[in-house]
Amino acid sequence: MGEESGRKKPAGSFRERLWAIVFEAETPKGRAFDVALLWAIGLSVIAVMLESVDSIEAQWGAQLHVLEWCFTVVFSLEYVMRLWLVRRPLRYTFSFFGIVDLLSCLPSYLELFIPGLQTLLVIRILRLLRMFRVLKMIQHVRGADHIMRALVASRAKIMVFFLAVSIFAVLMGTLLYLVESGVEGTKFTNIPVSIYYTIITITTIGFGDIVTTTPVGMFLTAIAGLSGYAILAVPTGIVSAEMQAAKVDETTDACPSCGVHGHLYDAKFCRKCGERLNGG
Numbered sequence: 001m002g003e004e005s006g007r008k009k010p011a012g013s014f015r016e017r018l019w020a021i022v023f024e025a026e027t028p029k030g031r032a033f034d035v036a037l038l039w040a041i042g043l044s045v046i047a048v049m050l051e052s053v054d055s056i057e058a059q060w061g062a063q064l065h066v067l068e069w070c071f072t073v074v075f076s077l078e079y080v081m082r083l084w085l086v087r088r089p090l091r092y093t094f095s096f097f098g099i100v101d102l103l104s105c106l107p108s109y110l111e112l113f114i115p116g117l118q119t120l121l122v123i124r125i126l127r128l129l130r131m132f133r134v135l136k137m138i139q140h141v142r143g144a145d146h147i148m149r150a151l152v153a154s155r156a157k158i159m160v161f162f163l164a165v166s167i168f169a170v171l172m173g174t175l176l177y178l179v180e181s182g183v184e185g186t187k188f189t190n191i192p193v194s195i196y197y198t199i200i201t202i203t204t205i206g207f208g209d210i211v212t213t214t215p216v217g218m219f220l221t222a223i224a225g226l227s228g229y230a231i232l233a234v235p236t237g238i239v240s241a242e243m244q245a246a247k248v249d250e251t252t253d254a255c256p257s258c259g260v261h262g263h264l265y266d267a268k269f270c271r272k273c274g275e276r277l278n279g280g
Helices: 014-023 028-051 054-085 089-093 096-103 106-110 118-134 138-153 155-180 191-202 215-245
Strands: none
Touching: 014 028, 014 054, 028 054, 028 118, 054 089, 054 096, 054 106, 054 118, 089 096, 096 106, 096 118, 106 118, 138 155, 138 215, 155 191, 155 215, 191 215
C-alpha cells in the first residue's frame, strides 16, 4: 500500500531486478516475496500475542523468544534492503511504511536495555496493510487515500464543529450540575463530572454509571440525547462533501525513490519527493 506499481520495470541491473521483487507485486517473484512476508508478519504477531498468555509463556516461552528474534532479524534485513534499494532512503525512512517497518524491529533491540517493550511488536500487524497490493485490492487502496484526503481537507470545519460541541457540553454540564448537585446521594459532584455525563449522553453511549434523578435533570438529559443524533450527523456530511470534491483519477504506481503511491495517470514526477517516475 504505497509501494505497488502498474508499470513493468525492464530487466536491468541486479539492484533494479531486486527492486521489482521487493516493491512490486506484478511479477511471480514479487508476489511470492510479498506473500512470504505477510506470512512472516502474521506469525510474528501471533507469537507476540501468545507470549502474553502466562500458561503458554511458562511452557513455550524460550521457543517463542527464539522465534521472535528470528523474525526480528528477517524484518531488520528487509528494512535495510528497502533503504538500499530506494533512491532516497531518507524519504522512505519517514514515510508511513518506513516508520512502521522500523518500529516493527526496534522494540526487540530496545528490550535489551529496557525490559517490557517486547509487547510493542504487535505494531507489526500494521504491515499487513501490504496485502492490499498483493491481493490487487486497488479500489480499496484508492478508497483509503480518498478518505484521507477528504479528512485532511475538512479538518478546519471539523475543528469548528468540535469546538461548538465542546461549548454545548460545557454549558449543558454546568446546568446539570446546578440542578443535580443539591440532591442527596448525587453523583454530579462537580462540573467536570457533569460534563463527562453530558458527553456520554450526546454521543449516545450511555454507560449508566451516572444518572439524573430530578425532573429537570431528566429533561436536560433528553435534550442532550436528542441533540446527539443531530450533532453526530454533521461531521458525516462535512466529510462526505469533501469526498465528493476530492475525487481524483490516479494510479497505484510506486515511486522508485521514496515508495509513495497515488500518482495521476499523466504524472511524470513523484508527488512527494519530485523524483522522475518510471515511464513518466
